[in-house]
Amino acid sequence: MEDTPVPHPLRTPKALGLAVTAALSLTLAAPPALAAQASDADPVPALVAGRDTTTPQLVTGLAERAEGAPAAAALAHLAAHPERYRIDPGQLTEVATERAADGRRTVRFQQYHGGVPVLGAQYLVHLVGDGADQRVESAGGKYFTGLTAPTTAAVPGAMLRGLALGSLTDPRARSGATAEDRGPVVLPGGAGRLTRHFTVRGGADGPTTTREVYVDATVGAIALAHDTRTPSSAGPGPTAAAAMAATAATAAAGSAPAAPAAAVPGLEPATGTAPDAYGRRVPVNTTRLPDGSHQLVDLTRRATITTYDAAGRDLLDFIGGLPADLRPAASPTADFPAATGTDGATDAHLNAGIVYDFYRDRLGREGLDGKGAPIVSLVAMTNDGAPIMNATWDGTMMSYGGGGPQYHSFAVALDIAGHEMTHGVIEHTAGLVNAGQTGAMNEALADYFGNAIEVTAHGVAMTDPKAALFGEAVCRTGTPESCAGRRLDDRRTTVDDYLGTDLGLDGGGVHLNSTIFSGALWDIRRTLDPLTADRLVYRALTEYLTPLDDFVDGRDAVLAAGRAMNLTRAQLRSVAAAFDAHGIRAGWESKLGVDSRALVRDIPTLTPAPAVAGGRWVMSNSTGTGNPALYTGSTTGTGTPVRLSPEDGRRHSWAATDGTSAAWLAVGPDAEGRFGTEVLTRPLDGGPARGLFASRTEQLSEVRISGGDIAFLAEDQETGRTRILVSRGGAAPVELPLPEGHHPSGLTLRDGLLGWSERWTVDKRQLSAATVHSLTTGRATARYESSGTIGSTLLAGGRLLWVETPAGPAARSAIRSGATDGSAAVDVLPADSPDAPATATLTASERTITFQASGSEPAGGWTNAALPKLWQLPITGGTPVRVSCNRGGQYEPAADRDSRVLWLDATIGRTDLVVRERPAGSC
Structure with a gap:
């Protein structure tokens, strides 16, 4: 029998990885x-x-x-x-x-x-x-009843902005990063949660990132974050909030269309020729300037179509929009030079017109916003001198990378152009959030219309196998099948192929899961007349879908649109059959065959790991006030979870437990209205919560508890110095001395011993160590140094356990064990073992070690098998076996007694706290 969920959990819709209709x-x-x-x-x-x-709904x-x-x-x-x-x-x-x-x-x-x-x-x-x-x-x-969240921020705006910037975990990206304030937004679910929305763009030294970040404005913590530009895509979609803001702004302005550019004095519609990517000279619509030169500006349609050529300029020049000195692609005469073709400007210009005409003539839509707003394309941006193998819609324009010996500009592919421009249509209509199932549906709709535009313009029959290929035209070499980034006839289904992952990978699978939905739409186009299918899908998009809809909502939207179009009963049944064939029907998640038992359902995506000991779990979840609170329950699922934290308006999270008591952090304004962080502790079975240490200047983290001992870290955000603080028997915390320049992390506390990993630099070489310190004697009892990287330290079974990754490329991680007196260290799982993980996070009982194995994307692309999985082996060493055969992502493991393990599981498209009593073994 499954346990009762925590009362009033935060249940945001499945677009954020959670709910189901x-x-x-x-x-x-x-x-x-x-x-x-x-x-x-x-x-x-x-x-x-x-x-x-x-x-x-x-x-x-x-x-x-x-x-x-x-x-x-x-x-x-x-x-x-x-x-x-x-x-x-x-x-x-x-x-x-x-x-x-x-x-x-x-x-x-x-x-x-x-x-x-x-x-x-x-x-x-x-x-x-x-x-x-x-x-x-x-x-x-979607209309959410029961919202009672506050509407006035309690956290200073500068701190909210700093937290948004801090969501960039790569320090190179944080250097020079910007955070554009989008204003307050309430996240739905339960009582709701007041946040401040920022669009964060990575700095000059790190990977290119644009991220939508929602920071809790009452307690100062990130409530939701997802990237809007992701790699290996043909254009991630916009955020719902951005779409709402843009649409509302247009409505407030009176929705007046832009005046035709031909009305501007000195500009004259003209024609010319330009080479395409294949060197063929083709006619193009241009604008002739007073000096007789021409630009790729098409004035023949209600929406002005303008194409810019970055000519190799770096993407950093385009953060925040087009540079003031950039002009549309130009030629001194009506005949454009060769670079116009090799850079992709000609194809981008022509394809923008084809896409515009498809939406206008076939679907009755005037441009991306439906009101004839200008359409802008940019080609030939580079990243540190290298072509950007991607295409994106950034909310204002299409950007096409590519180019080189193996690839054309991405602007060559009409289906990619249609995909990116459809993201603009989606932004101005349904505004589907770019996360989870909603993001996958966003990508699916863009793929559908991209392919529909291409096969219609090129006269390709739906029976042609190449009709379902997406992006197949960008390769200079190889077959279309080998070049295509996706194909809409891959026959993927929810039950067999859905990749259950958190938002950290592909925004929750927005590209990885898209062909499940686009495949159903493409089957509809094969079954119905293509024009009828296009109008059906377009009507569902523009008249029925809303920003947080999931796959099943999408099915319902298409069927409702079909009724509005007066499709016959037989046609509607064929539409339903297409969704059925791809497993898109209510309750599909229950058919995935998970082998774990859910203790708490619909865990918020950014919930910290559960703490587990002695048959009890402790974890934060949202409460009726909208702020996360701390609960405890049985690891066997008996009884009802009990709230530990007080209702004081603060966020209570980042917990630790020894099975008898819990310690955690409370973040937010205190009774005097001053923002800060406090360490609290309370027995699991009753008694008041007691404050142990509070700070308004340091960031507290990594709280640990064992008996009467509590330890935690305190980091000065201005200096970067991190202290280890320890309280014994309820006394005021005292600082443990550390050598100058040593940075501790990964605290572990057990029976009067405190362990941690630390790193420091000597002669520009970074060194690390795993350390054990006796709280009784006040001295270190063990220290294991390494020239590699040490992480995930843990005291268990009378030993210190840690993960050690040797220096060097492609190194795998060893799990090591050392005596707490420093006398010996052994490999529990050597780095050269075929079972050694690339990276790992440890948890352990007295008898077993469980680790989460994570790695990089496999050569063949992400699969469920490649997502993070849990493995278990005896604490003395041995061959790891699978903890669970659940096919999706398995995160944040926490060991209990013997072989029992709890973790956060994303297999079914939401995140649940689950448990298994013993390993599954071979899967």
């Missing part, structure tokens, strides 16, 4: 007409319940009169049916009203909580007819 419960009353539809086996869902809310089959202008009529409809929608109209603000070619109107509302936008909370109402015949046909989206 549930079937409708009896607490929601359906309109009377809907009951007959359900009994007739209609593939279109009549009513779908929302998750973490009493507001339904989808209501279809309506025909209710609505008078007045569309937005007012839609709002009045929601207000007139409080028992159905459970929506407070006062929390809704119109974002956009779109009118389709058939006259249908979709009103998109954004939910605000106390004047602060709620991430991903959009509700849509669909109206048909005009005047007295206007009626509501359907409604749905």
Whole structure:
């Protein structure tokens, strides 16, 4: 029997790796007409319940009169049916009203909580007819009931910005990094969580990174972070908050389209020729300047199409937008030079026009924003002189890298251009968040339309196997099949192929899982007439999807769009069958066959590791106040978790336990309103929480507890100096002396012994050591030095355990064990063993060692088998065996008694705290 989840956990939707759409419960009353539809086996869902809310996700089959202008009529409809929608109209603000070619109107509302936008909370109402015949046909989206989070930040803005910058773990990226303040945003789930949203861009010395970071504005901790530009992609999508802000800004400005560039004095539409990537000279639309020169500026459409050639300039010149001195690709005459083709400018320019025409002529959309806004492309940026093998949509323009002996510019591929420009369409419509299943659906839709545009423009039949290839045109050598980055007919399904990972890898699998959804869409295009399929998917995107929708929500959106288009019952069933074939149906997660038992479900993505000892776990989770609180429960799953931390408005997390008591950190404003961090402790079975040490200037971390001893680290953020502080028997903490320049980490505390790893530099060489210190004698009892890297120290079984990685490239890590008196060290798992991990995190009981093995991306790409897995071996050494055969990512292991292990498991598309009593062995 599974344990009861922690009360009121933070349950953000599955776009953030968590929730799943549930079937409708009896607490929601359906309109009377809907009951007959359900009994007739209609593939279109009549009513779908929302998750973490009493507001339904989808209501279809309506025909209710609505008078007045569309937005007012839609709002009045929601207000007139409080028992159905459970929506407070006062929390809704119109974002956009779109009118389709058939006259249908979709009103998109954004939910605000106390004047602060709620991430991903959009509700849509669909109206048909005009005047007295206007009626509501359907409604749905995400609206979160029960939000009570504060709307005023308690943490200073400068500190929030600093925390956002600190989300860049690579110190090279932090140097010179910027954090653009996007304003307050409430994260949904439970009571909600007030955050400050920053767009963080990595600095000049580190890897190129653009990251959306949401920092808790009441306790000063990162609540959510995900990258918006990720490698090995053809363009990651935007964030929901950015999309909402952009759409709201456009609406506030009156949505006026840009004036045609031809109206600007001195600019004249013209034509010329330019070489494409293959050296063929092709006609291009240009603008002739007063001096007779030409630029790649196309004035023939409502949206001006402009193409820039970076000509090898470094990407750092483009952080924050186009440089002021950059001009569109130019030629002194109407015939453009060879570099225009080799850099990709010609193809980017032509492909932008083809994509624009597809959306306008086939789907009735004027440009990426639907209002004819300018379309901008940039080619031939470099990274430290090397081509960037990628293409992106950054919220304002398309950027195409590539070029060299093996690859053309990425602008050559029409499907890639269509993909990137579709991200712009998605941003201005559904605004799908670039994380987890939502991000995978974002990528899937971009792939679908990219391929649809290419096969339509080139006259490729859907029966041609090459029609499903994506990005196959960028290679100079090799076959299209070997070059394609993805293929939409790979037949992947949720049950067989979904990669369960956290946000740290590919934003939760946004590219890795995309073909599960795009494959279903491509099957629909093969089954239906392609034009019908394109209009169906487009309608689902623009009129039904909202920023936090998952795969099942996407299925429901497509089917609801099909009903609105009056598809036949047979056509709708074929659409449903396509989703079924890819395993996209409610409850698919239950078919993955996990061999662990869930103790707590839907753990927030950034929750620190659980602490485990003596049959008890201690871990933070969100509470009804919206701030994480500390809970304890049984590792066997018996009983109900009990709250340990007080309700004082602070974040309580980063816990340790010895099975009898817990110690942890409380972060946030104290009773006097001053922000700081405090170490607290409390018995697991009752008694008040007691403060041990507080600081407003140092960052406290790595709290450890054993009996009456508590140890932790305190880092001065200005000087970088880290202290080890120890309290014995409740006394005030005292500092342990360390040699100058030594930096400790990885504390471990057991029976009066304190262990840690430390690093220091001698003659520009970095050295490290694993150290054991007796709290009774006040002296070091063991010290094991290494020229490699020492990490993950642990006291267990009367020994000190640690992970040691030798210096040098491609080195694997050894698990070592040393006597606590320093007399001997042995390899438990040697670095040259075939079972040695590339990197590892240790946990141990008195009898067994469990480690999480992580590594880099395999040559063939990420698979479930390559995701982090847990292995166990005897504490004296031996052959490691798998702890669990769960196929997804396994994170943050914590050993209990004997071979029992708890960990955070992401296999089923959300993160659960799970347990196994003994290893699975061979999988």
